[in-house]
Structures are given as C-alpha cells and as structure tokens.
Amino acid sequence: MSELFKPGLDMLQPGADWRAAAPANVDVLFTCREGGVSSGPWGDENGVMGLNVGPHTGDFAACVKMNRQIVSQLVPSDPKWLKQVHGTRVVAAETVEGEPEADAAVSMTPGVVAVVMVADCLPVMIADAEGRAVCAVHAGWRGLADGVVQMGVKAVRDAVGDDDARIVVWLGPRIGPEAFEVGEDVREAMKANLPNADAAFREENGKLYADLGMLAREALGQMRVTDADIFDCGLSTHADKKRFWSFRRDGEKAGRHAAMIWLKPEAAETAQA
Template sequence: MTGGDWLEPDWPAPANVKALVTTRNGGVSVGPYASLNLGLHVGDAPDAVTRNRALLRARLPAEPLWLDQVHGTAVADADENTGPVRADASIATRPRVVCAVMTADCLPVLFCNEGGTVAAATHAGWRGLAAGVLDATLARMGERPENVLAWLGPAIGPRAFEVGDDVRNCFVAADPLAAAAFRPAGAAGKWMGDLFMLARLRLRKLGIERIYGGEICTYFSPDHFFSYRRDGTTGRFASVVWLSE
C-alpha cells in the first residue's frame, strides 16, 4: 500500500480512478512541520508550503482544488473552481480534475462510483461527520449508494480519540447504534471514540456498503503522519482523488 513518501488506497476502484495520500515525508519544511506540510494556515513558512505543493503537483495531472475547510457540510464542484473554496468536500466528473482534502487527525474519505465517472474527497472531522458532510457528498455525486465505493484514510484511532459526553451524546442521539463506537475512558464523562466506526455507520445508513480502509491511526504514526492531537503545532497531509483520461 505504501510507496515511499506516498500511500495508495487499497480499494477496488475502477482503473481510471486514481488516488493517493501524502505522508509527512519528502518535503522541505522544518521543525514541527517536517517535512511535507501542505497547509498554508498552520504557521509554516509560506515558501516551504509552496515548494511542498509543487512536489505533490508533480505527481498529479493538475493542481488540486484546495479547500478552506471549516468543519461544515458544503461540497464544492472541482470541475468549475480553480481557486480556494470554503467547503469540506469536493466532487469531480471531468478527467484530470483533482479533489483534495487536508487533515492531521480528522478523517479523509475518498469516494468514487463503480463506473468511474465521478470522484469525491471529503474532510470528516467529528463535527462535519455529525452534521452530515458524508450525506452531502453522496447527494452531490448524484449516484445510487449501492454503486458507490468509499475509502477511509488515516485519522486518529480509537485508542487516542478521547472526547466528552457532548460528542458521544451528539452521535447517539442521531443513531443509537453509535453507542458501540464509544468506550469509557479513565475520567468520568470521558470516552474513547472510534471515528472509523462512526463513519462506517453513517455510510451504511446512507446505503453505502462498499467501504474500505480505516486502519491507520495518525496519532500513533509519528514517523508518517501529522497529528494535531498528538503535537498541537503540526502540518497537514493531503488525500487526493481524480479521474484519468
């Protein structure tokens, strides 16, 4: 699955659906941003981020549509936009149009249909997940859920994602089955949450059964992935997907 400084999703997508996830390695940033930080908003030197994005661009058919992510449910049309857009997901139906999301503990979810005619990338932190960003992405794809594949990228895992009653109650109130995604932590009112399980529950509720990935914890992978919960000041890695010719 891994290829040097890149991760390739292990999912049975059509041959024309291309995807990759960057790691924190192979770039020029230093300090807590070492080395392939792609986020301009985290305090890293802008020229270093520009150089890092150029390194990624060299592996892609076009510049990705970079999003101004706000933990919401807006879905951008990557076919029609080239500059930064305030959204937490994007879709593409044209070849060589690259969808991208940046994360450092939140869950990146990549989508495509079995016909290879639409692809999407979604930023699903717990707030966006609870608000329905996966639902919004599927709606914008305009595809029957049984024809959709989803891949869950690296995110904070259930041994590291400690949350309070507010987060657990938010999910359980919407779906009682979500209770299985939380186990008591040491302190009263604290829980260890399974973001991967919560995403799978949501996807299955939408009718999507072909779900892959969800095995890599950013928190416990310091040599490969940035983690905001682990480090505080840190960079961002990208998950990208596109359709080839």
C-alpha cells in the same frame, strides 16, 4: 506514477482489495510526512524535509507553496484546495477558484483532482463504482455529526444522476480510537443523526474515546453503502509519529497531509479513441 517518486517522499495508496473493487479509472493518493521542504515542527520526525501542505499551520508560506508544487507533480493537475471549516458544504472541483470554504469536493472531469487536508480528521475518498464521479471528504467529528459523509455520497449520486449508484469508499489515516478522547457532547452530537453511534464510543478510566472509522461506516450505511464496499487503511496518525502529523499529539503546529482522488485522464482518452 512511480517515476515521479523522489527519494524521501512517503505516500500511501489503497491496497489490492480496493483496486479489485474500485473502477480502474479512479486513483487515490495520500501524502505522508516526509518528502518536502518544511523544517522544524512541520518537518519529518527529525525536523527536516516535511511535506506540509497546510498554509494555516504557522509554516513558512514559501515552504507550503513548494510542498504543494511537489504534490502537484504526483497527480494529473494542480489539486483543488479548499479552506476547510468543519462543515458539510460540497463543491464541484471543476469550478474551484482560489480556496472556497468547503469540506468536500466532487469531480466528474478526468484529470481534475479533488483534495482535502487532514492531520487527525478522517479523509473519506468516495467513488461511483462505474467510474463516473469521485469525491474527497474531510470528516472531523463535527462534520461527521452534521452529515458531511452523507453529503459526499449524495453529491456523487447527484453528479451521475443515479440515486441508486453503487459507491465504493476508502477511509484514510486518522486519529485512532485508542487516542481520540472526547467529551460527552461529541457522543450526543453523533447520536442526533447516527442512531447507533453509541457502538463507536468506549469508556475507560473515566474517559470517553471515539472511533471515527466506525462512525463513518454508520454514516455510509445510511446512504446504502455496504460494508463490502468500504475499504479502511486502519492507520492512526496519532500512533505513527514517523509517517504522520497529529493535531492531538503535535498541537497547533501540526502539519497537514493531502488526501486526493481523481478520474484518470488517460482512461478518458482511451474511451474516446
């Protein structure tokens, strides 16, 4: 993949700890702010060369289209884009046409790229430990409270026909707990389905802050995913303006990043040889 990188293109992939635990035929890629053709608020920190993939942000449609074409060159096939609605619906990426309303996509087909867009929400990249299926999940606070993470894990296990399949997970960049101020309604919504959600909230100077990573860990724990199989990049979109857009920091014109996961097609070809 390295030969596809171009000057100014900034991307993230999970570290060595993930690679040691995840199946060899699973790949994950997260696009950062730099490396596209958008400008102004959708550009990089200097207002140029932004890789915004969100068509609903006010950016020029032609720029978003070109940015998505750039992203497509980095992965085996065109990502299966979704119209995200902060819900819990999971779709089969292989069947996606257009942009269906959903917040997660599961794939069992090598080369089919599941993708979600994020600015401050948490991307949860899920893989069956045997490399049979993967799922990309968009987890904002509403989706987390309603069970989208659990639905993503269930979708992977259903796809492989194994309710006890071991799952490995990568948690990507999202708004950090130091900046994610919420109302009491968010805490109450979380506690409805996550009994230990209180641990993910802190109060400071009369304000309430939430930790999306901790909430996702509890949701994953409900699905018997162990802490040892959860790998967290720990990066905050709000804290790093150079690399990331942040809806809380940048407002309605915040760009969107692509968080992608897929089964490598070359691995399937090798297995069939």
